[in-house]
Amino acid sequence: MLIDFRELLFGTRDLISQQVELEMNTINNGVSSYDIVKKEPFELCLTKVGKGKFHISAKSFVRLRIPCDRCLEPVDTDVDFVIDESVDMAEASEDEESEEKDYIDGYNLDVDKLVFSEILLSMPRKILCKEDCKGLCLVCGANLNIAECGCDRSVLDPRMSVFKDILNDFKEV
Ligand SMILES: [Zn+2]
Ligand SMILES: [Zn+2]
Structure with a gap:
């Protein structure tokens, strides 16, 4: 899902608040792919903080099906994520190499790309189906x-x- 934020940069709006939904159904971290078994629409807020600058905030969760580290049985795990990002369009155009802002494409914000990296950061290091899993x-x-x-x-x-x-x-x- 793309959000056009031109209104924020060139228009009169100081805030874009929108219900968004993730399009992706899997999370692939480059090693494994996990199914998203539950996701909900959530509110994404873009707040203008200066010329060409805005702040992105959102909060939600996804439920991922991740195999147990010991026995490999699937474990449905809620992963909460918080979006708290600042965007400076002047900086973004100067710094071609900044990979962090790959969710900005022209004057569009790619919600899936933005959330994807946050989910990766928020994933639990260890998944066990139960504390005393025998494996x-x-x-x-x-x-x-x-x-x-x-x-x-x-x-x-x-x-x-x-x-x-x-x-x-x-x-x-
Ligand atoms: Zn297990
Ligand atoms: Zn055996």
Whole structure:
């Protein structure tokens, strides 16, 4: 969705307040792609603060379907985002390399691009389906939250074998 802000720069308006909606249905961070399973229209405000300068503010959330870090089961996660950006058109045209302002295209503001980078910044570092998720069996790949598969996983974990040696040493004494 594009918002034309010429009125703000050249017209008499000092404020553009508009209900906006995201068009995107996935968030792709370059490594993984997450489905947006819920989004709501929200209010976007552009406030003129000087000649060729305005401020953008908005606040909303998206619900993303992100796999659990341990067992890979999808976890629907609400990601709140806050838009709090200042735009100086004089600066934007001078500085061709400023990637931050890629959401400004001529005299249009691209809502999806603006929100996309905020969502990336607001995404949780760690996603767990539950605090004590047991994860996947390293041998057979079974989801250990559902059932214990009975595999001997100790051989695969070198830290565990060191631990076992120590235990054996204790026994021998
Ligand atoms: Zn899990
Ligand atoms: Zn197993």
